[in-house]
Amino acid sequence: MLEKLLLNFCLTVTLTYGLSLTFRGWPVPRQGREVQLRMALVSLLPIILMMFPVYLVPGVQADLRFVPIVLTTLLYGPLTGLLVSIPAMLYRVWLGGAGVTPALVSLGMLVLTAAAIRAYAGRSSHRETLGRVAWPWYVVAFAPHLLPMLLLLPNGAAIYQAVKLPLWGAEVVVSLLALSILEGRLRLLRLNHTLKREAAEDSLSGLANRRQFDADLPGLRPPDALLLLDIDHFKAVNDSLGHPAGDAVLSAVGHALPQMLRHGDRAYRYGGEEFAVILRGSGPDGAQATAERIRVTLSTLDVPELQGRPLTVSVGVGLVLQDAPLDALARADAALYAAKDAGRNRVALWTPDLKPAPAATGT
Incomplete structure (x- = not known):
């Protein structure tokens, strides 16, 4: 199980790095075709992760599909988080099995938890720095995952006890790594923008040089x-x-x-x-x-x-x-x-x- 979970972990990091390359300039646009394309790519990440799952029992699988959904909710809000989750949830319903209902309930609980964290932490810290200054929130954000499995499956208690800690830890760590990759890319773009502006600007008059x-x-x-x-x-x-x-x-x-x-x-x-x-x-x-x-x-x-x-x-x-x-x-x-x-x-x-x-x- 740990080997397959590690594969999912590495795949999440790799996909996040690829996604970070879609940020091409600074300031980053908040709407328009570029943002729509990026959100479409984000919605594909959970599906890719679901193709390399850990099968707990027939019809029940564990993976890191909720990481991009929770990150999107924390950064952009619950509506955007739900929108990017639709393709993955449709794919999960198509796969079928006993884990469909727990998966859908888990999605709702995770989005609600992430939305509450976003609302609370946003009052006390700049949202762009949420991942750096409020990292314990990520521990809270993924806490509801697998709780529906514990309550809705006949053998849920055994599955929960065996999987919860490694899956929870993987979700928290890979979320922070993913956010670090994205923030590193944005810092580089911001620095390049600043250097270009300074190279073309007269510091005394504030005009182009x-x-x-x-x-x-x-x-x-x-x-x-x-x-x-x-x-x-x-x-x-x-x-x-x-x-x-x-x-x-x-x-x-x-x-x-x-x-x-x-x-x-x-x-x-x-x-x-x-x-x-x-x-x-x-x-x-x-x-x-x-x-x-x-x-x-x-x-x-x-x-x-x-x-x-x-x-x-x-x-x-x-x-x-x-x-x-x-x-x-x-x-x-x-x-x-x-x-x-x-x-x-x-x-x-x-x-x-x-x-x-x-x-x-x-x-």
Whole structure:
């Protein structure tokens, strides 16, 4: 019996690992086709486990089929737990035998127990950490299993005494292992997501960084537009008020820019005191209007570290035409240079007569 129970144990761990690979990204969606597919796969796990049972007496078998059902109930609630159990219970009824009724009663008792544990433990601990901080609940969760067999079968007492402890222990241990596998996968996905975000995000301004800008730039298409913004006289702020004041200005601009953009547009810290904005489908008029709104709004920002000094920006607007996106960047840079050359604190729209910007435009 122990050998067959060990096979069921190993099979549960293996299937859980395979299931964990269906989690592909972070954050994990809570609804949609991916979740439906995952729940369908979970509903198949008990059937697979029932194909390798321990036969106690003819028509009565023991296996770890209730492990995925109890875990699902603890993590997602009793309704989901019952839904994923339907295929397994139909299969158990089809197999027939004296153990059908005890199996169905056991299912109901286990789901109810797991639902009660979920409701109680959820009040005192975050549900995502239920398996780590409340592991004794798993001992309680599987306690009702085999009790119906004890009460409903003529020789139930002998079966219960022989099987209860090893089966109970296997269910608890494999549940914790399964949960550990799933949580390990989710931690890895969360870490990868964090690393990718940090690699593409400027920590000071909170905006996407130059690396992300370079990745997004090739995706520009007409009538998109590109803005380049330069904080006027930024070097003087650093020199006279100190770098903390300069950092405060960069942070304030970084937090204000996204609030002025539409869904689909994106702001970047291009480098130093320069920022970039990609405007999707704006055309020249929309891009110029957005640039002017940004210029005016930033001039009203309250940055205490500036000690009353004005905050102004120069903005160059580059259009995306039927050519390489890098040409739009060159146009925006030429327009920015024209805005600064004309006295700063203004918006300049690229026109064909603008000269290319020098290699360094200064501050």
